[in-house]
Amino acid sequence: MEHIRCLIIGSGPAGYTAAIYAGRANLQPVEYCGMQTGGQLTQTTIVDNFPGYPQGVDGNQMMIELREQAERFGVDLRDGEIVKADFSRKPYVFTTDRGVELEADSVIIATGATAKYLGLPDEQKYMGQGVSVCATCDGFFYRKKTVAIVGGGDTACEEAHYLSGLCKKVYMIVRKPYLRASEAMKRRVEEAENIEILYETNTLGLYGKAGVEGAHVVYRKGESEERAYDLPIDGFFLAIGHKPQTAIFKDAIALDEQGFIKVEGQNQATNVEGVFAAGDVCDPYYRQAIVAAGSGAKAALDAQAYLSALGK
Numbered sequence: 001m002e003h004i005r006c007l008i009i010g011s012g013p014a015g016y017t018a019a020i021y022a023g024r025a026n027l028q029p030v031e032y033c034g035m036q037t038g039g040q041l042t043q044t045t046i047v048d049n050f051p052g053y054p055q056g057v058d059g060n061q062m063m064i065e066l067r068e069q070a071e072r073f074g075v076d077l078r079d080g081e082i083v084k085a086d087f088s089r090k091p092y093v094f095t096t097d098r099g100v101e102l103e104a105d106s107v108i109i110a111t112g113a114t115a116k117y118l119g120l121p122d123e124q125k126y127m128g129q130g131v132s133v134c135a136t137c138d139g140f141f142y143r144k145k146t147v148a149i150v151g152g153g154d155t156a157c158e159e160a161h162y163l164s165g166l167c168k169k170v171y172m173i174v175r176k177p178y179l180r181a182s183e184a185m186k187r188r189v190e191e192a193e194n195i196e197i198l199y200e201t202n203t204l205g206l207y208g209k210a211g212v213e214g215a216h217v218v219y220r221k222g223e224s225e226e227r228a229y230d231l232p233i234d235g236f237f238l239a240i241g242h243k244p245q246t247a248i249f250k251d252a253i254a255l256d257e258q259g260f261i262k263v264e265g266q267n268q269a270t271n272v273e274g275v276f277a278a279g280d281v282c283d284p285y286y287r288q289a290i291v292a293a294g295s296g297a298k299a300a301l302d303a304q305a306y307l308s309a310l311g312k
């Protein structure tokens, strides 16, 4: 069986940054890139908030450059997924989607998270042309414009409040007759003059020629008061949650109630010795590329310290 000192799972900003650090520290890292080489940023056009790119950068281009940087430090980058992880003995044993088994002394899990969508075909049609899953990332592009945000939880309220500081008008599209957020968050959105909450409302689709110009929505669907109408908007934000990619780790690694990996205090250690996590897979809150990259660097430094303490 192939023996690896430092296995990195995932090739988003967290995985590639961990790979750069681990490569430079001579940990001879092997990185499995998964089904989405480059991670979530390959789904977007311009990344405007990653330091070092004064004019912004195409998400795909940025990830190609991170990959090239990892290659320069001798990282062994491989296609394919890790489909099974066995932490019951050391070295830990992993199985790839091609049925190959590997053993590793240390592991960095950087498998990310995926944003949840409503499942409307129009979400994909207008992706990057008015549809966004990240208010912090894209709100700036909608300054003084009118947007809608779907969701009624704490995240949706927080993002609606963030957008209200940039946009002329923010509609919150909420399926239920109430918000599922904390009292403090509810108050913040209810008191904002330019936020209007559309309770008991569902989105049926989006319209617009070159980008989103509005949403087809319906109030009290299926009831006698049902009323369908068009809501003119420039941007459509989703804030209905994220799903961390942790299914294969759930039996061994401690997860929070939403399935995000729990890391300990100041470092990226999980509850299993020698196993570290970085990026969105352990971050239910920030979900930003720079934060993912930073935690990837920390995870690699933690793996280095762990291996060095073992004399490996």
Ligand SMILES: Cc1cc2nc3c(=O)[nH]c(=O)nc-3n(C[C@H](O)[C@H](O)[C@H](O)COP(=O)(O)OP(=O)(O)OC[C@H]3O[C@@H](n4cnc5c(N)ncnc54)[C@H](O)[C@@H]3O)c2cc1C
Pocket: 009, 010, 011, 012, 013, 014, 015, 032, 033, 034, 035, 036, 037, 038, 039, 040, 041, 043, 044, 046, 047, 048, 049, 050, 080, 081, 082, 083, 110, 111, 112, 113, 114, 115, 133, 134, 137, 138, 245, 248, 278, 279, 280, 281, 287, 288, 289, 290, 292
């Ligand atoms: C459309 C969109 C636009 C965004 N725009 C911005 C922006 O402008 N600025 C910003 O800061 N952030 C933005 N974000 C958020 C940002 O993309 C994420 O915070 C960041 O990509 C998280 O990085 P990550 O490395 O943790 O995970 P991800 O980027 O999610 O990468 C996860 C990686 O893990 C791999 N993987 C998963 N499971 C396995 C497995 N079993 N085996 C092997 N590999 C596996 C995947 O193939 C992928 O390579 C955006 C997100 C989206 C969806």
